[in-house]
Amino acid sequence: MESKKIAIAGAGPAGGFSAYLLAKAGMDVRVFEEHGTIGEPVACTGVITGDVLSQRLQLPKELIVNRIAKARIIAPNKEFVEVKLKNDIIIDRAGLDRHISELAKDAGAKFFANHTFETFEDGNNGGSGSEKETQIGKSPIGPIRSKANWETRKVMVAVKDKIKNETKTVEANYLVGADGPISAVAKSAGLFGNRQFYVGLQATIPVENDNIIDFYPSEEGIAWVVPENEKIARVGIAAKKEASQYFKRFLTAVAGKDYEKKIAGRQAGPIPLYDPRLKSKTKDGRVLLVGDAATMVKAPTLGGINQSLIGAEAVAEAITKNADYEKLWKKRMGMDLYLSLLMRKAMERFSNEDYNRLVETFAREKNKAILESYDRDQPSRFALKLLMREPKLLLFAKKAWF
Ligand SMILES: Cc1cc2nc3c(=O)[nH]c(=O)nc-3n(C[C@H](O)[C@H](O)[C@H](O)COP(=O)(O)OP(=O)(O)OC[C@H]3O[C@@H](n4cnc5c(N)ncnc54)[C@H](O)[C@@H]3O)c2cc1C
Incomplete structure (x- = not known):
């Protein structure tokens, strides 16, 4: 029997890990990544609870930049509480994405860098993604549960080869939107909704430190100093508004007025707030959103790497077993995402x-x-x-x- 064809937009942790699991299960997987180098540019601090990661991936030692045993939560009045962390690591984030993509390639997935997902069409009746919006929410993967059915269901996926400057059409049984917070797949499928974002701004900069992560929650948002080693830290903020002013003030406080001259690298990006109102993450059974594209982000800490991996497991199980994707990912983390959203809402007030x-x-x-x-x-x-x-x-x- 011919294997299912899967097109994945985006080679971050969500797309790469979905590709790995699906290819391992014998699917014909193609991943389209708009950037030339997987993992770059980086928009992440790379703090991760090692336990969740290690249940899913063997992380090569060289990707662990630092291990952190404690964090301080520092109040606006400078009082703080110091807490022990269990197994927190700071990772080389670009390295993580590349490592996952290598696993996926070894399992048989094909990667196409410099290829941007543009849009998709229903390959069965020729309707365009946006024309079919009325169907959203009716059928999370359900209608194609019949085993024979998926073979005849198709999506025609338009991807642009940026080097050749030409758009080609790829036929697939499923399209996985793992294309990050501003997901073009979510937009094409009419699933983008009215999602809200934090702006994350970060600099890698010399800061003498005691190898403890410092978090500074305040009315303005949240700021952090995450040590790479005792002399260098990833210093950043996430805020809903006036992020760049807040960032400048925080960098000045941490690294001095002349911080600009010291910056060794900058990382920035939008962070979506989990949106439980996105009723269905799939469209007519053939389009699944995962990771940031599906707003699978822990709201209080704004972390989403582990959630992308958990979401990818649900993608793989849904496709390989013709199971209900919504149910699968919600069972794994729906309540946690919802509770973390409530915490964030409280914190915003x-x-x-x-x-x-x-x-x-x-x-x-x-x-x-x-x-x-x-x-x-x-x-x-x-x-x-x-x-x-x-x-x-x-x-x-x-x-x-x-
Ligand atoms: C400043 C900052 C700090 C953060 N710190 C942490 C942290 O410490 N810990 C943590 O767990 N999380 C953190 N996060 C969140 C974390 O980075 C994301 O949750 C995680 O990257 C989500 O993975 P993903 O694969 O869903 O999306 P992404 O990592 O965004 O990957 C999406 C991929 O899709 C590609 N793409 C986008 N559009 C297209 C297209 N049209 N066609 C083809 N490819 C496309 C992109 O180039 C990218 O490679 C942080 C985020 C920010 C902004």
Whole structure:
């Protein structure tokens, strides 16, 4: 039997890992990446909980830039709580994307760099992506559950070869949109919605440090200093508005007025807020969004690497087993993404005074112990425990709803 043809837009962690799993399962996989070099440009700090990653990937040692044992959460009034981290690593993010793509290539996936996804059409009745918007939400992969059916279902995917400056059409049974926060696949499928973004701005810059990650939550957003080693750090901010002013102020505070001269590298990009209102992530069963393209980002910390890998597993299972993609990824992380969104909503309403009180609350020994057991990727395991121990936190939680 001929294998299913899968076209994937984007070779980040979501696209690369989907490609790896699907190729390993015997699918005919093609990945189209708009940039010439996989993993670049980098728009990421590369902080990751090693446990989630290591359940899925053997990370070569050379991709681990640093290991961090502690973090400080520093309130606007400069009081802080210091917490032990379990297994946090700082990775070479471009290296991670390349490593995953090599695994996928070894499993048989074909990668096409300098190829931009443009649009797609329904290959069965000739309708264009945008013309079929009324069908969205009706059929998350369901209608093609019948085993015989997928072979006759097609999407015609238009990709532009940037070097030859020509657009070609690729036929596939499924199109996976792993093309990041501004997903052109989501737009073509009418699934972009009214999503909201944080702007992430970061610089790699010399900063003497004690190898502890510093987080600075405040009314303005969140700022961080993440050490690569004792002399160099990834210093950044994420904010909904006035990000560049905030970034300049933060860099001045951390690296001095002459920070511009010291910057060794810059990384920037939009970070989507998880949007549970995107009712269906698939269109008529043949288009699946994953990773940032599907807003699978933990809202409080704005991290999404692990979520991209978890989403890729759901993509692979949905396609190989003709299963319901929505159900699969929601079962794996829907509740965690939702809870983290509520936390972020609450935090957006916090005043600096609220942050001061929150840090003070967490500094209490019993709460600190719970904070240390917090799994950033699975807040559902943690939120209730914390609220029961410290009912005062309900005052903060209320801000998520009111
Ligand atoms: C400043 C900043 C710091 C961050 N820090 C962290 C962190 O410390 N930890 C963490 O877990 N997460 C972090 N994130 C979030 C994390 O980077 C993303 O969640 C993660 O990269 C999502 O992976 P992805 O594969 O879905 O998308 P991406 O990594 O964005 O990959 C999408 C790929 O698609 C390609 N592409 C885009 N459009 C097209 C197109 N039309 N055709 C073909 N290819 C296309 C892009 O070039 C890219 O290679 C950070 C984000 C920012 C902006």
